Amino acid sequence: AQKITQTQPGMFVQEKEAVTLDCTYDTSDQSYGLFWYKQPSSGEMIFLIYQGSYDEQNATEGRYSLNFQKARKSANLVISASQLGDSAMYFCAMCTFNAGGTSYGKLTFGQGTILTVHP
Amino acid sequence: DSGVTQTPKHLITATGQRVTLRCSPRSGDLSVYWYQQSLDQGLQFLIQYYNGEERAKGNILERFSAQQFPDLHSELNLSSLELGDSALYFCASSFTSGGTDTQYFGPGTRLTVL
Numbered sequence: 196a197q198k199i200t201q202t203q204p205g206m207f208v209q210e211k212e213a214v215t216l217d218c219t220y221d222t223s224d225q226s227y228g229l230f231w232y233k234q235p236s237s238g239e240m241i242f243l244i245y246q247g248s249y250d251e252q253n254a255t256e257g258r259y260s261l262n263f264q265k266a267r268k269s270a271n272l273v274i275s276a277s278q279l280g281d282s283a284m285y286f287c288a289m290c291t292f293n294a295g296g297t298s299y300g301k302l303t304f305g306q307g308t309i310l311t312v313h314p
Numbered sequence: 315d316s317g318v319t320q321t322p323k324h325l326i327t328a329t330g331q332r333v334t335l336r337c338s339p340r341s342g343d344l345s346v347y348w349y350q351q352s353l354d355q356g357l358q359f360l361i362q363y364y365n366g367e368e369r370a371k372g373n374i375l376e377r378f379s380a381q382q383f384p385d386l387h388s389e390l391n392l393s394s395l396e397l398g399d400s401a402l403y404f405c406a407s408s409f410t411s412g413g414t415d416t417q418y419f420g421p422g423t424r425l426t427v428l
Contacts, residue, residue: 228414239316240404240419247414286357290414300345300411301359301370
């Protein structure tokens with residue numbers, strides 16, 4: 196079974212500062228993918244960034260980067276130069292392949308972290 | 315805009331009733347996933363269809379069922395509704411059958427059961 200843990204229920208950051216949102220995962224599968232999604236107050240789920248378990252470099256997408264530490268099973272999201280529009284709930288999620296190579300499409304989500312950006 | 319559409323946006327109904335939620339995936343995507351988001355359970359995977367076939371099942375109640383049609387749109391049917399079924403229901407789509415393929419989410423259908 197897969198498990199995602201986000202230990203920060205809420206985080207605060209000053210506009211233009213960087214912030215790190217924590218995510219740890221647990222799986223016995225060797226192949227997996229890690230995702231971050233943003234959910235603003237309007238409710239939609241917006242894909243931000245993806246990291247594959249075999250990717251050697253940390254993923255980056257604009258102001259978002261994923262600090263992937265495989266040995267520690269952590270996949271923290273770093274948002275640089277925070278903006279007021281970054282205030283939202285952020286979810287870490289994982290999808291895995293089993294040993295037989297069959298892909299499991301389902302995403303397992305953490306409980307989320309509410310980020311508030313102060314002006 | 316993810317390209318995934320869901321209707322209706324809001325649905326208010328009474329206990330014991332039956333409702334149908336509809337989802338159209340992004341153009342070219344073959345997989346459709348359904349998720350339920352509630353305050354107590356968080357985001358939970360319900361079911362996945364790939365090119366018309368059921369591919370994976372999660373914590374989906376027997377009162378719930380889904381299907382994917384030849385044009386790849388999908389419907390989630392919820393019957394004998396209970397207060398606890400009130401939640402935000404998301405549909406997501408991806409090109410392949412899953413794994414590490416990114417899933418793009420629709421705007422969700424907010425179901426309120428009174």
